[in-house]
Amino acid sequence: xxxxxxxxxxxxxxxxxxxxxxxxxxxxxxxxxxxxxxxxxxxxxxxxxxxxxxxxxxxxxxxxxxxxxxxxxxxxxxxxxxxxxxxxxxxxxxxxxxxxxxxxxxxxxxxxxxxxxxxxxxxxxxxxx
Amino acid sequence: xxxxxxxxxxxxxxxxxxxxxxxxxxxxxxxxxxxxxxxxxxxxxxxxxxxxxxxxxxxxxxxxxxxxxxxxxxxxxxxxxxxxxxxxxxxxxxxxxxxxxxxxxxxxxxxxxxxxxxxxxxxxxxxxxxxxxxxxxxxxxxxxxxxxxxxxxxxxxxxxxxxxxxxxxxxxxxxxxxxxxxxxxxxx
Numbered sequence: 001x002x003x004x005x006x007x008x009x010x011x012x013x014x015x016x017x018x019x020x021x022x023x024x025x026x027x028x029x030x031x032x033x034x035x036x037x038x039x040x041x042x043x044x045x046x047x048x049x050x051x052x053x054x055x056x057x058x059x060x061x062x063x064x065x066x067x068x069x070x071x072x073x074x075x076x077x078x079x080x081x082x083x084x085x086x087x088x089x090x091x092x093x094x095x096x097x098x099x100x101x102x103x104x105x106x107x108x109x110x111x112x113x114x115x116x117x118x119x120x121x122x123x124x125x126x127x128x129x
Numbered sequence: 130x131x132x133x134x135x136x137x138x139x140x141x142x143x144x145x146x147x148x149x150x151x152x153x154x155x156x157x158x159x160x161x162x163x164x165x166x167x168x169x170x171x172x173x174x175x176x177x178x179x180x181x182x183x184x185x186x187x188x189x190x191x192x193x194x195x196x197x198x199x200x201x202x203x204x205x206x207x208x209x210x211x212x213x214x215x216x217x218x219x220x221x222x223x224x225x226x227x228x229x230x231x232x233x234x235x236x237x238x239x240x241x242x243x244x245x246x247x248x249x250x251x252x253x254x255x256x257x258x259x260x261x262x263x264x265x266x267x268x269x270x271x272x273x274x275x276x277x278x279x280x281x282x283x284x285x286x287x288x289x290x291x292x293x294x295x296x297x298x299x300x301x302x303x304x305x306x307x308x309x310x311x312x313x314x315x316x317x
Contacts, residue, residue: 027143027145027146027149028145028146028149029149030146031140031145031146031147031148031149031150031153032149032150032153034140034150035149035150035153035154035157036153036194038133038136038229039157039194039229042133042229042230043232043233047161047232047233047234048157048160048161048194049160049161049164049192049193049194050160050192050193050194050195050196051157051194053195064195065195066195066197127136129139129140129146
């Protein structure tokens with residue numbers, strides 16, 4: 001089934017923060033998030049139009065998940081070479097035309113750079129349900 | 130059976146979760162099919178928007194996985210622009226998940242009326258068992274096995290996939306004018 005591998009960024013001190021962010025979501029939000037992640041894992045970026053939205057930060061994308069709470073998880077492709085994968089870098093929301101946390105794409109970009117320097121800073125996506 | 134169904138079996142025990150997940154599948158599949166159908170017909174967004182009597186920016190928004198404000202009347206206009214019929218039906222969750230999992234350009238493509246083999250020749254009979262369905266691989270193999278048993282002029286009839294070749298060639302292969310009892314299966 002899954003063609004693309006999804007990873008979570010892991011902070012050396014604080015662990016898998018994306019999983020912790022996901023665990024705080026309501027069931028409805030979590031269902032939408034998991035559906036988007038399943039879409040990416042099964043179909044990759046090529047089939048579903050608009051599944052990845054640009055953030056203005058190079059190599060950093062967001063998933064746009066609508067609802068009462070506007071989820072905007074930040075992710076990047078790879079970043080390993082020759083692998084069909086995505087890494088979830090940061091859980092984020094959009095509130096009043098701003099990100100929570102503020103500057104989420106920039107934070108995500110820095111996390112990606114950290115990951116490129118040390119590819120051990122990721123684990124297979126830990127699904128919360 | 131399906132890795133995705135296996136993964137969702139416990140998650141779907143929660144009513145709110147399964148409905149939200151299925152709604153997202155619906156949004157994803159509609160947006161994707163509109164794009165696939167448009168590209169199948171080699172139409173630009175502007176061309177399709179004009180045929181559907183809407184503005185291109187609106188079509189662009191609808192051709193996006195995060196669009197969710199669908200109305201049946203808008204979908205009817207798009208169906209007409211594609212020269213396709215539209216069906217709206219209630220479905221079991223398992224079907225929705227399987228459709229979503231097996232979604233591809235091939236499974237979402239559809240022939241316009243002018244290329245629909247059923248209406249191109251009275252001699253074509255389409256077996257219900259071979260209608261375009263969401264087969265699992267094992268179902269597909271079973272279907273292909275059944276297909277082998279269908280006599281057609283003493284030969285095994287190998288049918289092209291609906292979109293593996295262009296529409297004209299596909300229809301041409303389905304409509305066998307030289308036969309009095311064409312047996313046609315549409316696998317895919």
